[in-house]
Amino acid sequence: MTESRQPPAAGEPLRIALLGCGVVGSEVARLITGSADDLRARIGRPLELVGIGVRRTGIERPGIDPALFTTDTAALVARDDVDIVIELIGGIEPARSLITSAIDHGASVITANKALLAEDGASLFAAAEQAGVDLYFEAAVAGAIPIIRPLRESLVGDEITQVMGIVNGTTNFILDKMHSQGAGYADVLAEAQALGYAEADPTADVEGFDAAAKAAILAGLAFHSRVSGADVHREGITEVTRSDIASARDMGCVVKLLAICELSGDGADATINARVHPAMIPDSHPLASVGGAYNAVFVQSRSAGQLMFYGPGAGGSPTASAVLGDLVTVARNRVRETSGPGESSYARRPVRSIGEVVTRYHLSLEVDDRAGVLAAIANCFAEHDVSVQTLRQVTSPGDGAEARIVVVTHPAPDAALSACVTALSDLPAVHEVLSVMRVEGMTTP
Amino acid sequence: MTESRQPPAAGEPLRIALLGCGVVGSEVARLITGSADDLRARIGRPLELVGIGVRRTGIERPGIDPALFTTDTAALVARDDVDIVIELIGGIEPARSLITSAIDHGASVITANKALLAEDGASLFAAAEQAGVDLYFEAAVAGAIPIIRPLRESLVGDEITQVMGIVNGTTNFILDKMHSQGAGYADVLAEAQALGYAEADPTADVEGFDAAAKAAILAGLAFHSRVSGADVHREGITEVTRSDIASARDMGCVVKLLAICELSGDGADATINARVHPAMIPDSHPLASVGGAYNAVFVQSRSAGQLMFYGPGAGGSPTASAVLGDLVTVARNRVRETSGPGESSYARRPVRSIGEVVTRYHLSLEVDDRAGVLAAIANCFAEHDVSVQTLRQVTSPGDGAEARIVVVTHPAPDAALSACVTALSDLPAVHEVLSVMRVEGMTTP
Numbered sequence: 001m002t003e004s005r006q007p008p009a010a011g012e013p014l015r016i017a018l019l020g021c022g023v024v025g026s027e028v029a030r031l032i033t034g035s036a037d038d039l040r041a042r043i044g045r046p047l048e049l050v051g052i053g054v055r056r057t058g059i060e061r062p063g064i065d066p067a068l069f070t071t072d073t074a075a076l077v078a079r080d081d082v083d084i085v086i087e088l089i090g091g092i093e094p095a096r097s098l099i100t101s102a103i104d105h106g107a108s109v110i111t112a113n114k115a116l117l118a119e120d121g122a123s124l125f126a127a128a129e130q131a132g133v134d135l136y137f138e139a140a141v142a143g144a145i146p147i148i149r150p151l152r153e154s155l156v157g158d159e160i161t162q163v164m165g166i167v168n169g170t171t172n173f174i175l176d177k178m179h180s181q182g183a184g185y186a187d188v189l190a191e192a193q194a195l196g197y198a199e200a201d202p203t204a205d206v207e208g209f210d211a212a213a214k215a216a217i218l219a220g221l222a223f224h225s226r227v228s229g230a231d232v233h234r235e236g237i238t239e240v241t242r243s244d245i246a247s248a249r250d251m252g253c254v255v256k257l258l259a260i261c262e263l264s265g266d267g268a269d270a271t272i273n274a275r276v277h278p279a280m281i282p283d284s285h286p287l288a289s290v291g292g293a294y295n296a297v298f299v300q301s302r303s304a305g306q307l308m309f310y311g312p313g314a315g316g317s318p319t320a321s322a323v324l325g326d327l328v329t330v331a332r333n334r335v336r337e338t339s340g341p342g343e344s345s346y347a348r349r350p351v352r353s354i355g356e357v358v359t360r361y362h363l364s365l366e367v368d369d370r371a372g373v374l375a376a377i378a379n380c381f382a383e384h385d386v387s388v389q390t391l392r393q394v395t396s397p398g399d400g401a402e403a404r405i406v407v408v409t410h411p412a413p414d415a416a417l418s419a420c421v422t423a424l425s426d427l428p429a430v431h432e433v434l435s436v437m438r439v440e441g442m443t444t445p
Numbered sequence: 446m447t448e449s450r451q452p453p454a455a456g457e458p459l460r461i462a463l464l465g466c467g468v469v470g471s472e473v474a475r476l477i478t479g480s481a482d483d484l485r486a487r488i489g490r491p492l493e494l495v496g497i498g499v500r501r502t503g504i505e506r507p508g509i510d511p512a513l514f515t516t517d518t519a520a521l522v523a524r525d526d527v528d529i530v531i532e533l534i535g536g537i538e539p540a541r542s543l544i545t546s547a548i549d550h551g552a553s554v555i556t557a558n559k560a561l562l563a564e565d566g567a568s569l570f571a572a573a574e575q576a577g578v579d580l581y582f583e584a585a586v587a588g589a590i591p592i593i594r595p596l597r598e599s600l601v602g603d604e605i606t607q608v609m610g611i612v613n614g615t616t617n618f619i620l621d622k623m624h625s626q627g628a629g630y631a632d633v634l635a636e637a638q639a640l641g642y643a644e645a646d647p648t649a650d651v652e653g654f655d656a657a658a659k660a661a662i663l664a665g666l667a668f669h670s671r672v673s674g675a676d677v678h679r680e681g682i683t684e685v686t687r688s689d690i691a692s693a694r695d696m697g698c699v700v701k702l703l704a705i706c707e708l709s710g711d712g713a714d715a716t717i718n719a720r721v722h723p724a725m726i727p728d729s730h731p732l733a734s735v736g737g738a739y740n741a742v743f744v745q746s747r748s749a750g751q752l753m754f755y756g757p758g759a760g761g762s763p764t765a766s767a768v769l770g771d772l773v774t775v776a777r778n779r780v781r782e783t784s785g786p787g788e789s790s791y792a793r794r795p796v797r798s799i800g801e802v803v804t805r806y807h808l809s810l811e812v813d814d815r816a817g818v819l820a821a822i823a824n825c826f827a828e829h830d831v832s833v834q835t836l837r838q839v840t841s842p843g844d845g846a847e848a849r850i851v852v853v854t855h856p857a858p859d860a861a862l863s864a865c866v867t868a869l870s871d872l873p874a875v876h877e878v879l880s881v882m883r884v885e886g887m888t889t890p
Contacts, residue, residue: 039602042789138599146599150591154591157480303476305589306756306757323602325598325602328598328601332786337783
């Protein structure tokens, strides 16, 4: 580690540059000014906001001095007198170049940019370590919920074996509504867009990209290894049907989009799997009642046992709270001429492919209502080495010619289950596979 | 801040002394040895456990080298080659003298000692700051739940307005059992003692001393002020009756022993109240379902909104996890020749007396079943300026000569409510005040 640049002389303010002035950025700017006395007392040095990089000046932003705005963000981060750069632009470029430039110019960086960290965290952390500056990112995952620091510091003496969370508010809102209103995905998405809970282009949320980036960050921290967004198996919620939701309700479950990071095996043989997909979880599971825009993250570790962290997952004020917490920490570090813990990725554990990942499944099938069908189905599971926990025939709503079979498997590898589903679809007695979904949280309290 | 002593040369181990080898201490000792490779990778330097201070040697402690044990704890903490002292003895003395000696000899300290921190934290933090060493204490509150770091660092840029938690597992176990079994306090306490959930002398738990010490620590951190155990209003659970529990159930509530820290007012006029007492909370409140030995802490802040932290509140492994997290953090700080954030108590806010604290109350009264009684009771509340939210007459189980009145007040100052209860008791129509208890969490989700 090289030493960071000398901080300003005692009494001199630490100088802050802010990139981005949307919902979160404008709240951060207001808090830096409005909470100046408290921040100074907590840091031991005043803060001075010296510039805000925006795409367009001339937009009225209440409570923020218009003289701070500049469109020349490259010049702003390259200023020699800037101590800390807060990046709230999002996306890969120009955020990556600006952060890199800030680090190269000796500034510490705070970012909420999960996509960039999941794609290119390793090189940014290496650059920060090299320059002796901080790169903090509490706001990148689960909004206001303190989850980065607990994983990176509080649980750093423990062995984390699982992180499972609801980390995307938009999809949680949509699934909630599908559950409570019995409505279809497309209708609820349109409602969410009208209410501003979903973007005009909802891809990043509904296809699970946002949650996958967060899963990559969480897995890397939890397992002291490098995990990128591309390592995360990703299924969104666009194919969740009313039938899935109804099936979940029938078994006392709800459907949630989960980000799951697991460590399997021990010591040098341990492997990671990281995945984002819809799953059924029992109504009694603590994550089942996490509604709307709230996020929650479950952490299981060898010594601590089960922990849960819960709170607002997005929004201007909550995300600004996380940014300000990092700001005070990073500023204190600069005053003390030190830096916080860097990346810890010594374990270099392999990431397993989804085909090897073992989970429990729920299947719902529409079949001929005649003797021998159950046996044929049971045989198909047996042939694919998928062990069945329960198999039950649900009263047919129709004319007696069709029945519905609901199957819950014991944990089975994804590849085996996929092959089994294909084979089931090919059985003459099976009219339709109505629903196939993973079941999680059956063994947690 | 003076600089801490130079750490050992690169590659040399950091030397650890452990004080106490009970349930938590022995687990810490085993983890330091058993997780040595991971800890070295995370810290960048190996750890070496050089001694364990115990009251008696010669006791078999599986997995721990007997050569480490010593009864000369004073000499152990005064060793010049000890970098970090972990204090798990508990109580005021000799813990205070040993910690002070360790700091004076240049060691950083990790402690789980809530009683000592609540009584004398200020002088210990001052000594650590003076010596340029760390004093970390994540294990002192809520076992494995990361709550100290979130308050001290994650939320340090925010304004916390309330911390409310279940932070004592013994009393939570007892109240749970009273609720589920309809049993009386004395019977359940005896059962808890037989099961090892309560100590032979249960005073520290059931009288709320343990929770009050934790409340003092939480309030100090949350409000950047000094709060000692003596500042915390304390009521235990020894006077919670079956009638209280039944009344709570009737209104869709459960009784929990809560530690509550609140900030009232703004800026320079803000005041603190910190209190531990049984309270009714609605079944729907997230804290209502926290059972047995689990702890949970709710945090409300201006920007972040409502956060909850949940997990095992005690036990050898969970508490050891918190200690090991501090150990890695403190060791990293020593390797980097720095120290973490010290005490932040600049705000020096006054602590309000309980008489001024405003809460909602539930009362249950046995009264004459005749005309005019309701009016007399309503008058009594009005005379004491206690506004009534609901007042209802419950069908009398008896012969018609008695009725039961249940009252829930709007938030009222404790002093006014106490005076009102005294006056109610003196009313000729009131036979008995069956239950008086605060009601919390009516306005949280």
